[in-house]
Every structure is written in structure tokens, then in C-alpha cells.
Amino acid sequence: MxxxxxxxxxxxxxxxxxxxxxxxxxxxxxxxxxxxxxxxxxxxRGNGAVILLYNKTSGTVILTRQFRLPTFINGNTTGMLIEACAGLLDNDNPEECIKRETEEETGYKISKVEKVFEAYMSPGSVTEILHFFIAEYSSEMKIADGGGLEEEGENIEVLEFSFEDALSMIDNEEIMDAKTIMLLQHLRIKNIV
Structure with a gap:
């Protein structure tokens, strides 16, 4: 209305x-x-989707690291940011988008995702709504190296951390990406990992 x-x-x-x-x-x-x-x-910039892959058995999560110019301009001396896999919807529905982005960026082919919430990330200046997902992963789902699409200028490093290490990385400011922090805290609050 x-x-x-x-x-x-x-x-x-x-x-x-x-x-x-x-x-x-x-x-x-x-x-x-x-x-x-x-x-x-x-x-x-359109709406987007983000996902945190987790493995209950091993107690691990999959994250990515890539250069983010705005963080570099604002004091992140390397410009590199550790974050959850994410992407713009590009006219897809959020679930299809995040499955595509997961495969492109991490190399994991997932079929089942769980939407946990939606949020405006910077409502004072950006129109984007971000759709937040989580999904279980296993080594059998790894079908490619990941790293993103070269034609989109992506150069993404795929990282696997223990869940506890990822939480510690928030405390010591190694993880400073809001969407990633929100999803890690969601897993902690819900006792998923």
C-alpha cells in the first residue's frame, strides 16, 4: 500500500x-x-541473494574472499573481504539466483536451500532487498573450482573454515561483511552447526 x-x-x-x-x-x-x-x-542496483553453506558433520562453513573497491577506499588496506556467496537476482527468482551463484562462486552444486529472511542492507542510500539463505553442503557436491565468472571480472577465492573459527573472525574483525555476520549469527542462534 x-x-x-x-x-x-x-x-x-x-x-x-x-x-x-x-x-x-x-x-x-x-x-x-x-x-x-x-x-x-x-x-x-537491483535486489540480491546471499547464502551460507554449512556442514553439520564437519562443523564447517564455506565463505569467499574477493576485492571490494568501496572497502579499500574506506580504509580496508588490502581491499579483500571475506563474505558469504552472494549475487544480484538478474531477473531470476531468489532461489534460482542463489543456486546459480553458489555454483559459479564456490563450485558447489546445491539443490536444496532454506530461505531464512529478507533485509534492506543500507536503506538510507541503496534500494536493494537481500534474500538470505542457508544450505547444507558436502564434499560430494563440489563439481568445479568456483571462483566466479571471468567475463564479470570476478576473481573469487573459496574458503572453508570451522564454524567456531568463522565466529572468532567476526570478533577479531577478519570478517566485516554485514550479510555474512548476519548469517553466521543466524546459525549460532538456531544451533544449526
Whole structure:
């Protein structure tokens, strides 16, 4: 249902080089009954999906490491980030997307995934909704090396950690990716691993 207190006046495209950066001018009704005109920028990169692969028997999880320019610009001296496998939906439904991304990035072919929740990751500036999944994996599911798609400029390292080591990596700031932290904490809270 549309919010009757918001009226979009104008949307201007500031950039559509990689994804779309819009400047949106709108009026918003305030608590005192007056209205105010505001302008904000919103980055639209589409929606995405993320998955944490876990193995109950071995007590391990599969993560990835890759270069993330925004973290490098903001003080991550190597620019490398350890994170859960993720990708944009690209017109797929979230479940099909995450199965495809899992195979491309990690080399594991999974058939059964469990959706655990959805979340806006940076709602002050990015429109993206992220669909969060978990799935069990085993060594028999490994059908390729992974590493991502060369034509997409991906150079992804596949990592396997004990669940306890991954949790410790949050504490010592080796894992600083929000979606990964959320999924690791989900496994901890639900006593899955």
C-alpha cells in the first residue's frame, strides 16, 4: 500500500554507468501536519541473494574472499573481504539466483536451500532487498573450482573454515561483511552447526 504521506515530485537520473543513481525530490507530511520538500539520492542496483553453506558433520562453513573497491577506499588496506556467496537476482527468482551463484562462486552444486529472511542492507542510500539463505553442503557436491565468472571480472577465492573459527573472525574483525555476520549469527542462534 502506498504511503499517503509521501508524494514523489521528480526523479532525475544522475548516473546509469554501472547501476542507476537517482535524485528523488518528494514531499513528506510531518507529525505536526505540515509538509516538507526533501531531495535524496538512491542507488538502484537491483535486489540480491546471499547464502551460507554449512556442514553439520564437519562443523564447517564455506565463505569467499574477493576485492571490494568501496572497502579499500574506506580504509580496508588490502581491499579483500571475506563474505558469504552472494549475487544480484538478474531477473531470476531468489532461489534460482542463489543456486546459480553458489555454483559459479564456490563450485558447489546445491539443490536444496532454506530461505531464512529478507533485509534492506543500507536503506538510507541503496534500494536493494537481500534474500538470505542457508544450505547444507558436502564434499560430494563440489563439481568445479568456483571462483566466479571471468567475463564479470570476478576473481573469487573459496574458503572453508570451522564454524567456531568463522565466529572468532567476526570478533577479531577478519570478517566485516554485514550479510555474512548476519548469517553466521543466524546459525549460532538456531544451533544449526
Amino acid at each position: 502506498q504511503n499517503p504521506n509521501i508524494n514523489i515530485i521528480k526523479t532525475e537520473i544522475l548516473s546509469d554507468n554501472w547501476y542507476t543513481l537517482n535524485k528523488v525530490t518528494y514531499t513528506i507530511a510531518k507529525k505536526d501536519g505540515t509538509t516538507e520538500t526533501q531531495s535524496r539520492e538512491a542507488y538502484d
